[in-house]
Amino acid sequence: MVILNADSQYIKSIYLKREHISSNDCFPFNLPFIQNFQELNFHPNITYIIGENGMGKSTLLEGIAIAFGFNPEGGTLNFNFSSYDSHSNLDEYLGLVKGVNRAKDHFFFRAETFYNVATNIEVLDQEPGTGRKIIDSYGGKSLHEQSHGESFFSAFIERFQGNGLYILDEPEAALSPLRQMSMLARINELINEGSQFIISTHSPVIMAYPNAKIIQLTEEGMRESRLEETLHYSLMKQFFEDKDQLLHHLFR
Numbered sequence: 001m002v003i004l005n006a007d008s009q010y011i012k013s014i015y016l017k018r019e020h021i022s023s024n025d026c027f028p029f030n031l032p033f034i035q036n037f038q039e040l041n042f043h044p045n046i047t048y049i050i051g052e053n054g055m056g057k058s059t060l061l062e063g064i065a066i067a068f069g070f071n072p073e074g075g076t077l078n079f080n081f082s083s084y085d086s087h088s089n090l091d092e093y094l095g096l097v098k099g100v101n102r103a104k105d106h107f108f109f110r111a112e113t114f115y116n117v118a119t120n121i122e123v124l125d126q127e128p129g130t131g132r133k134i135i136d137s138y139g140g141k142s143l144h145e146q147s148h149g150e151s152f153f154s155a156f157i158e159r160f161q162g163n164g165l166y167i168l169d170e171p172e173a174a175l176s177p178l179r180q181m182s183m184l185a186r187i188n189e190l191i192n193e194g195s196q197f198i199i200s201t202h203s204p205v206i207m208a209y210p211n212a213k214i215i216q217l218t219e220e221g222m223r224e225s226r227l228e229e230t231l232h233y234s235l236m237k238q239f240f241e242d243k244d245q246l247l248h249h250l251f252r
Contacts, residue, residue, distance in 0.1 A: 009042065009044040009099045009101075009196050010098065010099050010101065010102070010103045010165040010196050011042055011064070011068065011096055011097070011098055011099070011165065011196065011198070012041065012042060012097045012098065012099050013039055013040060013041045013042060013096075013097045014039070014040050014042075014064060014067075014094050014095065014096055014097070015039045015040075015094070015095045015097070016034070016037040016093060016094065016095075017093045017094070017095055018037070018093075020092075020093055021093060027088065028056060028059050028063075028088045028090050029093075031055070031056040031059065032055070032056075032217070032218065032219050032220060032221055033051075033055065033056050033060065033217045033218075033221050033222050034056070034090075035221070036220065036221030036222070037221070037222070038221070038222060040215065040222065042196070042198060042213070043211075043212055043213035044196060045191045045196065045197070045209075045211070045212065046187065046191065046196070046197040046198075046199065046209050046212040046213070047197070047198050047199070047212065047213045047214075047215065048199050048200070048201060048206075048207045048212060048213065048214045048215065049061055049198070049199070049200040049201075049215050049217065050200065050201060050202070050207060050214060050215070050216050050217070050225075050230060050232065051216055051217030051218060052218075052231075055217040055218065055219075056217055057169075057200040057217055058110075058169050058170070058200060059088055059090060060090070060200075060217070061167060061169050061198065061200045062087055062088065062090070062091075062110075062169070063088065063090030063091045063093075063094050064091075064094065064096070064167060064198060065091075065108040065167045066087065066091035067091040067094045067095075067096050068096060068106075068165070068167075070106070070108035070167070071108070072087040073110060073113040073116050073117065074107075074108045074109055074110040074113050074114060074116075074117050074169075075107070075108060075117045075120070076106055076107055076108075077106045079117065079120060103163060103164050103165040103195075103196070104161070104162075104163040104164060105160065105161045105162065105163055105164030105165075105166075105195075106164060106165050106166075107155070107159065107160060107164065107165075107166050107167070108167045108169075109152075109155060109166070109167070109168040109169060109171055110169045110170075111152070111169060111170045111171060111173035111174065112169075112170075112173075114143075114151065114152065114155075117143075118142075118143035118144055118151060119144070121134045121135055121138070121143065122135070122142065122144065137158065137159050138154050138155060138158050138159050139154045139157070139158040141154070143155075147174075148173075148174035149174040149175050149176065149179060152171065152173070152174050152175060153175065153179055153182075153183070156171070156183055156186050157186060160186070160190055160195075162189075162190050162193030162194060162195055163193060163194040163195060164190065164194075164195045164196075165195070165196050165198075166190070166195060166196070166197050166198075167197075167198045167199075168197065168198070168199045168200070168201075169199075169200050170200055170201055170202065171183065171199065171201065171206065172201055172202070172203040172205070172206050177205060180203055180205040180206055181205060183206065184205065184206065184208065184209060187209060188209070202232060203232070204227065204230070204232045204233045204236050207227060207230070207232070208227055214226065214227060214230065216230060
């Protein structure tokens, strides 16, 4: 495992342009992490954004990605399509502090809209005179002709090339536990090739990368946590160590 130099990471931190916010009563400015926002410094290798549903993980990740220049529905920086305009305007209020080096590869992965990315790839590949097909970068097989999990994994294995900035929103959504472990191994390969990851996840497996930064979004705002301090980890640990007792309390 290689630790990147903090001076050469692609996104160093983000801050909130609070002076531009006119009201905290509407979404997304009514989210607790926004109302208590502190400058967020990213780990050179991998930063996890975690929290319960409704805390704003995907909203924050989306804001970071769009502020960097990604399409709201995901893909590389070259993707520019819209199936349904549903993203918040948080990106307009985020300031990004970038490192001195520029990533050679980029990808914003969103589990909920990856189908739309796959469809856009097929549309672009049908246009005449476009040269090498985009799908060749994903293993050459239509992502729609694979299972949801297989198409996810094709992106991680085939498309991600290293020296890259990869922003992933709940990448575990269609992956088995074994595939999640395989994804960790792939993340490690890409980090050793000079990549930086920002990931939102519910999976204790995905968030287990050594020495990573874990930022937990709560009703009180944002706080840094260790894996063993997260509710995700403690619940899974309790479940497997004392399943019968936990189920007894759940079912009574």
